[in-house]
Amino acid sequence: MKAFYKTIVLSDIHLGIKASKAKEVVHFLKHHKCETLILNGDIIDGWQLRKSGKWKKQHSNFFKYVINLIAKAKCDEIIYLRGNHDDFLDEILPFSLANFKIKRHHVHYGVNKKYFVTHGDIFDNVTTKLKWIAKLGDVGYTFLLWLNRHYNNYRERKGLPYYSLSQVVKAKVKSAVSFISDYEQELVKVAQARRCGGIICGHIHQPAIKNIDGIEYLNSGDWVESLTALVEDKEGVWSIIYYSEWLEKHEQQKINQLSKSA
Numbered sequence: 001m002k003a004f005y006k007t008i009v010l011s012d013i014h015l016g017i018k019a020s021k022a023k024e025v026v027h028f029l030k031h032h033k034c035e036t037l038i039l040n041g042d043i044i045d046g047w048q049l050r051k052s053g054k055w056k057k058q059h060s061n062f063f064k065y066v067i068n069l070i071a072k073a074k075c076d077e078i079i080y081l082r083g084n085h086d087d088f089l090d091e092i093l094p095f096s097l098a099n100f101k102i103k104r105h106h107v108h109y110g111v112n113k114k115y116f117v118t119h120g121d122i123f124d125n126v127t128t129k130l131k132w133i134a135k136l137g138d139v140g141y142t143f144l145l146w147l148n149r150h151y152n153n154y155r156e157r158k159g160l161p162y163y164s165l166s167q168v169v170k171a172k173v174k175s176a177v178s179f180i181s182d183y184e185q186e187l188v189k190v191a192q193a194r195r196c197g198g199i200i201c202g203h204i205h206q207p208a209i210k211n212i213d214g215i216e217y218l219n220s221g222d223w224v225e226s227l228t229a230l231v232e233d234k235e236g237v238w239s240i241i242y243y244s245e246w247l248e249k250h251e252q253q254k255i256n257q258l259s260k261s262a
Contacts, residue, residue: 002033007108007232011040011119011202012222014085015062016053019149020045021223022062024243028229029065031250032241035076037069038106040202040220041083041119048085070099079106083203084121111236113197113216116190120183120203120219162244180206188215200230207240 008029014020029037045053069075080102082089089095095102106117155162183204191199198216207221207228218238221228227243 002031004234005032005034005231006111006234006236007036007038008032008034009038009040009117009200009202009218009220009230010043010223011083011220012042012205012224013039013062014042014045014048014222014224015059016045016049016055017224018054019224020059021227021243022056022058024227025223026058026062026065028241028243028246029069032229032231033074034231036108037066037075037078038108038117038200039066039078039080040117040200041081041121042085042202042222043080043083044086046086046088067100075099077101079103079117081106081117081119083119107194107196108200110198110232111234113236114195115198115200115216115218116194116196117200118187118190120187120201180204184208184210184212184217188212188217191215207242209238209240 010025013022013025015022047053049055066078070078077099078101080089080100082093082102082104089102093102093104104118108115108117187199187201191197192213192215196215198218200218200220202220202222204219205222205225206219207226207230208217208219209230210217216238218230220230221240223243229241229243230238231241232238
């Protein structure tokens with residue numbers, strides 16, 4: 001049975017790079033139903049596709065599944081917000097086809113409050129003002145993901161659990177920690193200026209739900225490292241679903257059902 005949510009927010013899937021978990025995100029969507037699906041930026045990694053990225057069948061399958069949600073009325077509305085890695089969407093913004101919309105920003109009306117939804121890159125000075133530095137940093141990050149993938153292939157052969165090198169590096173580098181804190185504060189100011197009670201973002205690959213100066217700060221994380229989704233239930237309560245934790249519970253439920261039927 002599918003879990004139902006008022007809203008599901010996914011961001012930073014980065015289709016077009018090897019580290020993208022397209023199969024996993026489709027598997028997640030097949031087991032979670034919602035009224036509104038928000039794809040909050042960097043769904044396609046145009047930067048990598050222009051260089052060494054490769055578009056695969058599973059990347060196309062993601063969009064086939066998403067479009068099918070609208071075609072078969074399985075989702076009331078799908079909002080795709082432009083991120084910095086899919087900045088090629090600037091050429092067609094704004095775009096609307098039935099209940100599928102591509103926008104730069106969005107205002108989401110939750111059960112209890114209004115949320116300003118943005119990918120978050122516009123408030124990152126490195127990304128907006130010094131794009132060449134951002135792309136240089138992207139090269140380093142891509143290498144870290146490559147190293148992370150091979151390291152975890154080794155751990156898997158040894159029967160060890162997944163371990164995110166890039167998340168550990170970011171957590172230990174003071175400048176990264178400071179950047180994340182500044183990023184959160186700037187986004188909170190945006191929500192306040194827009195007279196919203198909350199801000200929903202992505203971009204920094206750091207899933208979070210917290211209260212900052214009376215504003216609900218929500219970050220959906222990513223589908224490269226964290227594999228997380230931000231979900232809102234019928235009562236307007238938000239939570240973060242970690243795919244690895246959900247999958248473990250899902251597999252255990254299947255085992256229990258098979259045991260009962262045996």
